[in-house]
Amino acid sequence: xxxxxxxxxxxxxxxxxxxxxxxxxxxxxxxxxxxxxxxxxxxxxxxxxxxxxxxxxxxxxxxxxxxxxxxxxxxxxxxxxxxxxxxxxxxxxxxxxxxxxxxxxxxxxxxxxxxxxxxxxxxxxxxxxxxxxxxxxxxxxxxxxxxxxxxxxxxxxxxxxxxxxxxxxxxxxxxxxxxxxxxxxxxxxxxxxxxxxxxxxxxxxxxxxxxxxxxxxxxxxxxxxxxxxxxxxxxxxxxxxxxxxxxxxxxxxxxxxxxxxxxxxxxxxxxxxxxxxxxxxxxxxxxxxxxxxxxxxxxxx
Ligand SMILES: [Zn+2]
Numbered sequence: 001x002x003x004x005x006x007x008x009x010x011x012x013x014x015x016x017x018x019x020x021x022x023x024x025x026x027x028x029x030x031x032x033x034x035x036x037x038x039x040x041x042x043x044x045x046x047x048x049x050x051x052x053x054x055x056x057x058x059x060x061x062x063x064x065x066x067x068x069x070x071x072x073x074x075x076x077x078x079x080x081x082x083x084x085x086x087x088x089x090x091x092x093x094x095x096x097x098x099x100x101x102x103x104x105x106x107x108x109x110x111x112x113x114x115x116x117x118x119x120x121x122x123x124x125x126x127x128x129x130x131x132x133x134x135x136x137x138x139x140x141x142x143x144x145x146x147x148x149x150x151x152x153x154x155x156x157x158x159x160x161x162x163x164x165x166x167x168x169x170x171x172x173x174x175x176x177x178x179x180x181x182x183x184x185x186x187x188x189x190x191x192x193x194x195x196x197x198x199x200x201x202x203x204x205x206x207x208x209x210x211x212x213x214x215x216x217x218x219x220x221x222x223x224x225x226x227x228x229x230x231x232x233x234x235x236x237x238x239x240x241x242x243x244x245x246x247x248x249x250x251x252x253x254x255x256x257x258x259x260x261x262x263x264x265x266x267x268x269x270x271x272x273x274x275x276x277x278x279x280x281x282x283x284x285x286x287x288x289x290x291x292x293x294x295x296x297x298x299x300x301x
Contacts, residue, residue, distance in 0.1 A: 022114065023154065024076060024113040024114040024117060025080075025154075026076060027075070027076055027077035028151060033075060033077075036056030036075065037056070037075055037077050037081070038056065039054065040055040040081075040085075041085075041088070042085035042089055043261050043265075045246065045261075046201060046203065046271055046274070047194030048062055048063045049061070049063075049192075049246075051252075052070070053072070053074055056252070057078065057108060057250070057251060058071075058074075058248055058249065058250050058252050058257070059074050059078070059082050059085075059111075060205055060248055062170075062175070064170045064171030065171035066097070066170050066171030067170060068086070068097060069096070069098045069099075069175060070082075070115065072099075072109070073109060073111030073114070074110065076110045079111040079115055079118075082115065083118065093119050094118075095119075096115070096121045097121055098122050098123075098124060099115055099116060099122070099123045099124070100125070100168070100177075100188075100190055101125040101133060101159075101188070102187060102189070102207040102208070103183060103186065103250070104142075104186055105153075106151045108250055109156070110153040112154075113153075113154035114154065116157065117157075122158070123156050123158065123159045123160065124159070124168055125160075125186065126162065126164075126179055126188045127161040127163065127186070128185050129159075129186030129187070130161045132186060133156045133159045134156060134159055136153045136154055136156075139185060141185050143212060143213040143219070143228065144184075146217065147215065163177070165178070174193075176190065176191050176192070178190070178239075180206075180207045180235035181232075181235055182211070182228065182231045182235045182236075183212065187235070189205065189239055189242070190204075191204050191242060191244075201246060202244055203247075204239070204242050204248070206247050206248065206250070206255070207235075207239075207250055208250050209232065209235060209236050209282070209286035210289060211229075211293035219232065219290065219293055219294060220294050220297050220298070229290060229294060232290055233287075236287055239283050240284075244276070244279035244280075245274055245276060246274060247275075247278040259272075260272040
């Protein structure tokens with residue numbers, strides 16, 4: 001076991017003073033952060049795909065013949081838990097070859113710098129998110145810019161840009177980037193397949209489609225072209241139209257991830273994650289929230 005990993009695993013079980021931690025693992029303090037970072041035992045979602053995140057923020061692992069792909073790194077303080085979860089599955093963080101980012105907010109990208117340092121993996125994100133990840137600073141056109149000024153996250157040393165529709169291949173698995181801006185300017189939804197002898201299932205790691213502005217940001221802003229509501233509406237339509245047998249959202253409660261895992265534990269003969277309507281329902285819920293936000297903005301102005 002390498003020394004850095006030893007200290008990580010110790011940190012997972014005993015609270016370490018922030019001064020003892022490397023800079024990219026110093027905890028971010030936010031209202032819901034402690035609840036989000038509650039531990040969550042890892043589990044298989046389907047075939048090659050596992051949940052290794054914490055209770056309130058998703059991190060998903062894809063196992064391939066040529067190594068591992070990790071989607072998102074959660075909070076900086078989630079890193080020792082994610083490392084321990086990968087280990088509990090009999091796998092090793094050293095075998096992570098790619099870390100793919102959904103969107104550049106502290107609760108999904110905050111752990112990526114440390115996970116890249118530990119694994120040596122490549123990090124991939126949209127061309128728009130790349131400079132955000134490399135600085136840890138939100139751009140002024142991010143809907144949470146006003147709140148985000150105090151929520152910088154550890155900058156990521158090297159980020160590879162992926163274009164909309166571009167793929168990343170590792171072993172037998174191909175992961176496709178679908179740009180889904182709106183919650184952030186550079187958000188990406190990622191898709192891949194899990195195949196057995198009988199058939200392949202389409203898996204969607206759905207980025208946030210939440211109209212969640214802070215401060216003065218307005219989704220119905222006549223001064224912005226294109227209008228942020230139009231941008232988000234288009235991304236919602238992109239997710240609704242995806243080939244989708246399994247959906248996992250970046251915050252697990254939006255797609256009932258743990259209820260499905262519990263159903264699988266109770267009845268292993270069926271897989272509750274298989275639901276051809278799940279992406280459409282996720283998109284419908286996002287539409288409802290956007291409509292409510294537009295109503296709130298209209299009544300406030
Ligand atoms: Zn976010």
